[in-house]
Amino acid sequence: MAKRDKLVRPKxxxxxxxxxxxxxxxxxxxxxxxxxxxxxxxxxxxxLETPAFEYTDALGKFLPDxxxxxxxxxxxxxEDEQWLSLRYDLTAPLARYVAQNYDALAKPFRRYQFGPVWxxxxxxxxxxxxxxxxxxxxxxxxxxxxxxxxCMLAADCLEKLGIxxxxxxxxxxxxxxxxxxxxxxxxxxxxxxxxxxRLTVSRAIDKLDRLGGEGVRLLLGTGRKDESGDYTxxxxxxxxxxxxxxxxxxxxxxxxxxxxxxxxxxxGTSVTGGEGVDxxxxxxxxxxxxxxxxxxxxxxxxxxxxxxxxTGPVFEAELTFEARNDDGDIVRFGSVxxxxxxxxxxxxxxxxxxxxxxxxxxxxxxxxxxxVIGATTGEHISAPIVVLVMDRDRxxxxxxxxxxxxxxxxxxxxxxxxxxxxxQMKYADKRGAPAVVIEGEDEHAAGTVTxxxxxxxxxxxxxxxxxxxxxxxxxxxxxxxxxxxVEAVRDVLNAQRG
Amino acid sequence: MAKRDKLVRPKxxxxxxxxxxxxxxxxxxxxxxxxxxxxxxxxxxxxLETPAFEYTDALGKFLPDxxxxxxxxxxxxxEDEQWLSLRYDLTAPLARYVAQNYDALAKPFRRYQFGPVWxxxxxxxxxxxxxxxxxxxxxxxxxxxxxxxxCMLAADCLEKLGIxxxxxxxxxxxxxxxxxxxxxxxxxxxxxxxxxxRLTVSRAIDKLDRLGGEGVRLLLGTGRKDESGDYTxxxxxxxxxxxxxxxxxxxxxxxxxxxxxxxxxxxGTSVTGGEGVDxxxxxxxxxxxxxxxxxxxxxxxxxxxxxxxxTGPVFEAELTFEARNDDGDIVRFGSVxxxxxxxxxxxxxxxxxxxxxxxxxxxxxxxxxxxVIGATTGEHISAPIVVLVMDRDRxxxxxxxxxxxxxxxxxxxxxxxxxxxxxQMKYADKRGAPAVVIEGEDEHAAGTVTxxxxxxxxxxxxxxxxxxxxxxxxxxxxxxxxxxxVEAVRDVLNAQRG
Numbered sequence: 001m002a003k004r005d006k007l008v009r010p011k012x013x014x015x016x017x018x019x020x021x022x023x024x025x026x027x028x029x030x031x032x033x034x035x036x037x038x039x040x041x042x043x044x045x046x047x048l049e050t051p052a053f054e055y056t057d058a059l060g061k062f063l064p065d066x067x068x069x070x071x072x073x074x075x076x077x078x079e080d081e082q083w084l085s086l087r088y089d090l091t092a093p094l095a096r097y098v099a100q101n102y103d104a105l106a107k108p109f110r111r112y113q114f115g116p117v118w119x120x121x122x123x124x125x126x127x128x129x130x131x132x133x134x135x136x137x138x139x140x141x142x143x144x145x146x147x148x149x150x151c152m153l154a155a156d157c158l159e160k161l162g163i164x165x166x167x168x169x170x171x172x173x174x175x176x177x178x179x180x181x182x183x184x185x186x187x188x189x190x191x192x193x194x195x196x197x198r199l200t201v202s203r204a205i206d207k208l209d210r211l212g213g214e215g216v217r218l219l220l221g222t223g224r225k226d227e228s229g230d231y232t233x234x235x236x237x238x239x240x241x242x243x244x245x246x247x248x249x250x251x252x253x254x255x256x257x258x259x260x261x262x263x264x265x266x267x268g269t270s271v272t273g274g275e276g277v278d279x280x281x282x283x284x285x286x287x288x289x290x291x292x293x294x295x296x297x298x299x300x301x302x303x304x305x306x307x308x309x310x311t312g313p314v315f316e317a318e319l320t321f322e323a324r325n326d327d328g329d330i331v332r333f334g335s336v337x338x339x340x341x342x343x344x345x346x347x348x349x350x351x352x353x354x355x356x357x358x359x360x361x362x363x364x365x366x367x368x369x370x371x372v373i374g375a376t377t378g379e380h381i382s383a384p385i386v387v388l389v390m391d392r393d394r395x396x397x398x399x400x401x402x403x404x405x406x407x408x409x410x411x412x413x414x415x416x417x418x419x420x421x422x423x424q425m426k427y428a429d430k431r432g433a434p435a436v437v438i439e440g441e442d443e444h445a446a447g448t449v450t451x452x453x454x455x456x457x458x459x460x461x462x463x464x465x466x467x468x469x470x471x472x473x474x475x476x477x478x479x480x481x482x483x484x485x486v487e488a489v490r491d492v493l494n495a496q497r498g
Numbered sequence: 499m500a501k502r503d504k505l506v507r508p509k510x511x512x513x514x515x516x517x518x519x520x521x522x523x524x525x526x527x528x529x530x531x532x533x534x535x536x537x538x539x540x541x542x543x544x545x546l547e548t549p550a551f552e553y554t555d556a557l558g559k560f561l562p563d564x565x566x567x568x569x570x571x572x573x574x575x576x577e578d579e580q581w582l583s584l585r586y587d588l589t590a591p592l593a594r595y596v597a598q599n600y601d602a603l604a605k606p607f608r609r610y611q612f613g614p615v616w617x618x619x620x621x622x623x624x625x626x627x628x629x630x631x632x633x634x635x636x637x638x639x640x641x642x643x644x645x646x647x648x649c650m651l652a653a654d655c656l657e658k659l660g661i662x663x664x665x666x667x668x669x670x671x672x673x674x675x676x677x678x679x680x681x682x683x684x685x686x687x688x689x690x691x692x693x694x695x696r697l698t699v700s701r702a703i704d705k706l707d708r709l710g711g712e713g714v715r716l717l718l719g720t721g722r723k724d725e726s727g728d729y730t731x732x733x734x735x736x737x738x739x740x741x742x743x744x745x746x747x748x749x750x751x752x753x754x755x756x757x758x759x760x761x762x763x764x765x766g767t768s769v770t771g772g773e774g775v776d777x778x779x780x781x782x783x784x785x786x787x788x789x790x791x792x793x794x795x796x797x798x799x800x801x802x803x804x805x806x807x808x809t810g811p812v813f814e815a816e817l818t819f820e821a822r823n824d825d826g827d828i829v830r831f832g833s834v835x836x837x838x839x840x841x842x843x844x845x846x847x848x849x850x851x852x853x854x855x856x857x858x859x860x861x862x863x864x865x866x867x868x869x870v871i872g873a874t875t876g877e878h879i880s881a882p883i884v885v886l887v888m889d890r891d892r893x894x895x896x897x898x899x900x901x902x903x904x905x906x907x908x909x910x911x912x913x914x915x916x917x918x919x920x921x922q923m924k925y926a927d928k929r930g931a932p933a934v935v936i937e938g939e940d941e942h943a944a945g946t947v948t949x950x951x952x953x954x955x956x957x958x959x960x961x962x963x964x965x966x967x968x969x970x971x972x973x974x975x976x977x978x979x980x981x982x983x984v985e986a987v988r989d990v991l992n993a994q995r996g
Contacts, residue, residue, distance in 0.1 A: 010555040012597035012847040015576060020595055021547035023609070030545075042904050044882030044911030044929075047528075049519035051628045052550060052584075052614060053572075057508040074551075074582075076574040078513060084572075086550075097518055099510035106928035108914045111521070116550060130549045138914055145893055146914045152901075289894040290901035349510040384542030395643055396787040403650075403788035406540050413542030416606045416636055416644045430604035431542075 017123025018130055025367070027381065029132070032161060032367055033114055036134050039157045043149065045112040045136045050093040052116070056083035059092040060309075060348060074120050074129075086118040090135040091309070091342065091358055098139050098356075099349035107140035114363070126365070135339075137358030139346065144279045147172075147313040147341060148286035150359040151297045154317045154337060157361065162375030167321040170296060173303035174280050174313045175340070177263055178202065180273015181248045184266075185241040200235035205249050206304040209334070213250060220245055251301045256284045259299040279313060305340055313357065314340030323372045333369040337361035383432035385412040385489055388424045390440045401437055401449070401485055408486045410493070412437075428454060435492045443479065450479045453492050515621025516628055523865070525879065527630070530659060530865055531612055534632050537655045541647065543610040543634045548591040550614070554581035557590040558807075558846060572618050572627075584616040588633045589807070589840065589856055596637050596854075597847035605638035612861070624863070633837075635856030637844065642777045645670075645811040645839060646784035648857040649795045652815045652835060655859065660873030665819040668794060671801035672778050672811045673838070675761055676700065678771015679746045682764075683739040698733035703747050704802040707832070711748060718743055749799045754782045757797040777811060803838055811855065812838030821870045831867040835859035881930035883910040883987055886922045888938045899935055899947070899983055906984045908991070910935075926952060933990050941977065948977045951990050 014020070021029070037047075056075055074086040087093050090113045098109060114134040123129055136153060138146040151170045158168045179188065182201065187194040204219035211219070218224035220242040223234035237245065244266065251262035260281055267273025280299050287297040305314040316338040325331050339359035346354035387402045389395060398414045405412035415424045428436045438450040453476030480488040512518070519527070535545075554573055572584040585591050588611045596607060612632035621627055634651060636644040649668045656666045677686065680699065685692040702717035709717070716722035718740040721732035735743065742764065749760035758779055765771025778797050785795040803812040814836040823829050837857035844852035885900045887893060896912045903910035913922045926934045936948040951974030978986040 008555075009849065010553070010558070010847060012556060012594045013553070014549065014556075014594075014598075015551075015553060015580075015582060018549040018552070020549070020599075023544040023546060026545035026547050041879060042907070042909050044884075044909060046521040047524040048521060049524050051512065051516040051518070052616070053513075054516070055508070055511070055513060057506075058510060058512075060508070074574055076572055082513075084513060096510045096512075100512075101518075106925055108925075110911065110914075118550070141914045141916060143893075143914055143916055145897065145912065148897070149912070149914070156904075286894055286897050289898050349508060351507065381539060386542075395641075396784055399643065399646070399784050400787050406654075409540070411540050411542060413608065414643065414647070416608075416639045416641055416647070418639060418641055427604055427606075 015129070017121075017128050019128060028371070029363065029367060032363065032370065033134065035160045036157050036361060037112070037114075039153060039160050040112040040134075040136045042156075043136070043153050045110045048094070048097065048111040048113050049115070050087070050090075050097055050113065052118075053084045053086045054093060054096060056085040058096045058349075059085050059087060060095075060345075072120055074118050088119050089117050090115065090133050090360065091137065091345065094135075094137055094139070094358070095342075095345040095348065095356070098346050098354065102346075102350065102354075105140075108146065109139045110137070111139075112136045126368070128364070132363035134361040134363055135358055137356060139356040140354055142343070142355035144282045144313060145286055147279075147315070147357050148283045148297075150339060150357060151283065151287055151315055152290060152292050154315070154359055154361075155292055155296045158317065158319075158336075161366070161370060163319065163370075163373070166295060167319065168296075169298050169318050169320050170292075170315055171298055171300040171303045171318055172280065172283060172313060172315045173299070173301055174276040175310050176272050176276025176279065176312055177267060177301065178205075178248065178276075178304075180267035180270035180276055181244060183270040183272060184268050185237070185244050187237075187241075197235045197237070200233075201237070201245060202304050204235060205245070205302060208249060208302045213246065216249065217242060217246060249302050253298075253300060256294040256299045259301065260284070263301065276312070283313060303338075305338055309342040309345050310340040311343045312341035314338070315359065317359075317361070319369050321373070323369075325372055331372060333365065333372075335362070336366040336369060382411065382434055382493070385410060385435050385437060385493075386424070386428040386431060386433040387412060387414045387437040388421070388428075388439075389415050390421070390438060391444075392418070394439075394444070397439060397444070401439065404486055405437075405489060408490070410486065410489055412489075434496055435489060437485065437489065439482070443482075447482050448479050449482050449485050449488075450477060451485075451488050451492055452477045453496070455496060513627070515619075515626050517626060526869070527861065527865060530861065530868065531632065533658045534655050534859060535610070535612075537651060537658050538610040538632075538634045540654075541634070541651050543608045546592070546595065546609040546611050547613070548585070548588075548595055548611065550616075551582045551584045552591060552594060554583040556594045556847075557583050557585060558593075558843075570618055572616050586617050587615050588613065588631050588858065589635065589843065592633075592635055592637070592856070593840075593843040593846065593854070596844050596852065600844075600848065600852075603638075606644065607637045608635070609637075610634045624866070626862070630861035631858050632861055633856055633858040635854060637854040638852055640841070640853040642780045642811060643784055645777075645813070645855050646781040646795075648837060648855060649781065649785055649813055650788060650790050652813070652857055652859075653790055653794050656815065656817075656834075659864070659868060661817065661868075661871070664793065665817065666794075667796050667816050667818050668790075668813055669796055669798040669801045669816055670778065670781060670811060670813045671797070671799055672774040673808050674770050674774025674777065674810055675765060675799065676703075676746065676774075676802075678765035678768035678774055679742060681768040681770060682766050683735070683742050685735075685739075695733045695735070698731075699735070699743060700802050702733060703743070703800060706747060706800045711744065714747065715740060715744060747800050751796075751798060754792040754797045757799065758782070761799065774810070781811060801836075803836055807840040807843050808838040809841045810839030812836070813857065815857075815859070817867050819871070821867075823870055829870060831863070831870075833860070834864040834867060880909065880932055880991070883908060883933050883935060884922070884926040884929060884931040885910060885912045885935040886919070886926075886937075887913050888919070888936060889942075890916070892937075892942070895937060895942070899937065902984055903935075903987060906988070908984070908987060910987075932994055933987065935983065935987065937980070941980075945980050946977050947980050947983050947986075948975060949983075949986050949990055950975045951994070953994060 073088050075083050077083055116130050117133050118130050154170050182188050182198055187197050204216050208216050219234045220237045221234045223232055225231045248266050252258045263277045303314055303316050316335045318335050319333040322330050322332050337360055341357040343353055343355040387398050389398045402412050402414040433454055435454055436452045443449055571586050573581055575581055614628050615631050616628050652668050680686050680696055685695050702714050706714050717732050718735045719732045721730055723729045746764050750756045761775045801812055801814050814833045816833050817831040820828050820830050835858055839855040841851055841853040885896050887896045900910050900912040931952055933952055934950045941947055
């Protein structure tokens with residue numbers, strides 16, 4: 001084996017669009033997930049875990065913009081040549097789970113789930129093949145109270161994570177309202193041309209943020225050429241048709257009441273459209289009664305949501321503040337989560353409609369935002385105390401000290417390499433150790449031990465370029481009787497925290 | 499879409515060998531992971547996350563018994579037809595990570611990681627295509643102090659999880675000792691026939707538990723026919739050769755000292771073998787000094803570990819007690835984790851040897867054991883209070899009560915379905931709700947609210963078959979002023995915890 005490996009040595013690399021996650025980020029994510037989980041739990045959702053991959057036909061295909069051959073998902077075949085796919089979200093597996101266990105479940109069924117999902121898409125900045133979602137769903141009720149609740153839950157999550165009120169917005173729309181408008185302009189129904197037009201229309205609306213009203217207007221009509229010269233074919237609507245869509249998208253939004261009034265006019269006589277406006281009104285009212293007014297839950301006709309399975313209310317959690325990143329650039333984070341009602345997803349299996357609604361947080365995106373604003377939750381874990389090995393023949397002495405520290409609940413490790421003192425100090429430094437424990441020959445003879453304080457703040461200061469210099473200059477070193485090791489280390493740690 | 503779906507309705511099912519994980523198990527796993535994590539952290543390991551799949555060549559192929567065409571892993575191709583595989587353990591990705599980031603890492607590099615891994619194997623009872631591992635590894639040191647530490651860490655984990663001292667054992671062996679024995683019987687070296695013999699020998703030893711000494715002896719010789727009549731070809735050793743192997747495997751094991759003495763004799767003049775025995779001696783001594791004596795860390799020549807990449811000390815965490823499962827059968831859990839030294843794994847990429855050692859807990863297996871002995875850690879979460887909806891026109895009143903409970907930190911949900919009182923009570927019952935909140939017409943008029951205690955213990959008692967009966971007979975119902983809702987619910991919860 002060793003010989004063969006030498007001939008074809010593999011390169012240590014990851015596919016583009018995949019990444020390793022460092023200790024700091026892993027810990028930050030864990031803290032964030034715990035905070036979100038506590039809110040989901042508070043609302044009465046229960047955890048569920050489904051496997052990473054499933055039969056492809058059970059997951060279905062509801063991804064937007066499937067320009068790549070594998071249609072947005074990673075797929076492979078099992079022994080019997082049946083196709084399996086990695087999940088692309090947590091909603092499709094939930095629909096399969098509910099259909100499979102329908103009779104046994106208390107309904108409405110309310111579950112939360114977090115975990116990675118995978119998309120076979122072109123990777124880009126901040127766009128990975130694997131990313132984490134954290135969902136809460138209520139399955140088995142058509143009541144918009146369930147949708148309203150998700151809007152409040154999302155608001156609570158963001159606040160729990162340290163995002164102040166006023167710096168985020170749950171934007172809410174209803175697919176039925178758009179359907180009503182499409183009815184009004186005469187492109188509803190099962191005709192395939194109409195279906196394509198509707199898809200193009202909703203994709204166009206989805207780009208309002210990026211392209212503005214002008215750009216969307218072009219995409220509703222013949223099409224639009226972007227700066228690079230690429231041409232995107234439009235929905236081919238007439239001027240009048242496009243006018244109504246634009247009136248819908250740009251409906252007066254100064255207040256929830258004004259949005260509702262505009263939408264009532266625009267949907268005209270469409271029954272579906274009317275229903276949609278009614279539902280939005282109920283959602284706004286239910287949120288309002290618990291104090292989630294339009295400064296937090298805002299009706300907004302421009303919200304579309306890309307996934308193809310939504311059938312009613314849709315919502316998007318948006319961070320509204322701007323911040324500067326490390327390079328000093330202004331960053332807007334935009335959407336950090338969203339969801340909506342998908343009354344047809346379980347029906348795919350069951351034949352009967354099982355109404356459902358859900359909300360999903362894009363964990364990585366939200367975390368990037370939290371990092372930038374410096375919001376943190378939960379307890380931070382300090383680096384371990386490093387017990388140096390001054391004499392390899394007395395390894396067990398170092399081992400014993402490490403054991404004592406751990407037994408006292410102090411995070412500690414013995415230096416496990418085989419290098420000398422200098423390398424050991426460098427190691428402790430690189431690890432960010434708060435202190436090292438030294439029992440050299442002199443200490444050993446005298447029955448003492450030295451604790452060297454490596455004070456984090458100072459060490460990390462960018463002003464100090466020569467580590468040796470500040471270290472030698474620091475008096476933060478104490479020699480105590482060997483029996484007082486734990487106590488002395490605890491004193492150093494407390495002083496640093498102080 | 500709706501129309502097409504009706505024609506080909508997918509079946510809601512999971513591939514064999516995959517499973518959904520319920521709320522209770524998900525929570526139990528989370529508690530278990532938190533306990534393990536706290537020990538890994540205490541020992542100074544840092545978290546790392548790597549993606550679920552990687553380039554196939556970067557992961558390498560080190561799985562035992564690769565009888566299936568896909569060679570034990572799930573693989574698929576990317577856009578450029580490069581092969582990708584789902585990780586089959588957490589060690590291979592770690593080796594890739596270390597090789598890729600070698601210069602930037604503090605060495606020894608110490609990380610922990612948990613997460614699912616996938617094996618394309620024939621599923622069976624308790625054997626799934628996806629399962630969870632939780633690893634700690636130290637990379638960049640040849641010191642057996644790192645191996646000794648992992649043995650102590652494993653013991654600490656098991657005790658932290660509620661497994662009493664004396665009911666588990668870390669069994670430790672060293673591949674080098676076996677290599678020494680193989681040298682002694684003359685089948686070392688790069689000859690392909692010898693390599694195959696060595697593989698067959700180590701597989702045979704691995705079956706000692708299951709087949710006993712007799713069975714292993716047959717597999718070392720010409721071969722063995724099992725009860726079903728299936729014949730397994732043996733390693734083809736001569737009688738003398740097999741004798742020495744058996745002497746090794748069955749070395750006197752009454753104490754660590756006696757194992758060491760036997761092994762010294764058996765490895766004879768082999769340098770590798772001698773080294774291996776020295777290392778075992780050091781590991782035992784280092785553990786002993788911190789009180790992890792042979793009742794916890796036991797030298798045992800029959801430990802092999804299946805994975806092909808181990809090069810030195812190998813260890814297995816074994817639960818030694820027997821228990822009865824729900825069916826009254828006696829269950830032995832055996833190995834719930836293991837690991838060892840793999841000095842060649844990073845070398846695959848780097849060309850230079852980067853010594854490393856690691857320990858991996860099989861999460862599901864350990865959890866099954868914990869369930870059976872009833873060991874639990876961490877806090878249990880009670881089911882939510884269910885606020886009933888007595889009048890759909892007063893939905894917002896129910897919403898407001900739910901909000902107030904949540905704002906007070908009480909897990910609560912409004913009934914989100916659209917059914918009547920009876921179905922709502924049934925729902926609360928199925929959810930295991932500790933209580934329901936009722937504000938009917940009378941209560942509403944009087945400015946009061948009723949809290950109905952659904953006392954969990956009683957409700958779950960199997961003696962009571964008629965829920966209506968006990969419920970109607972219970973006095974546990976209290977009507978209080980609407981303003982005292984939160985207080986009253988808290989009283990009910992406290993009384994139940996009482």
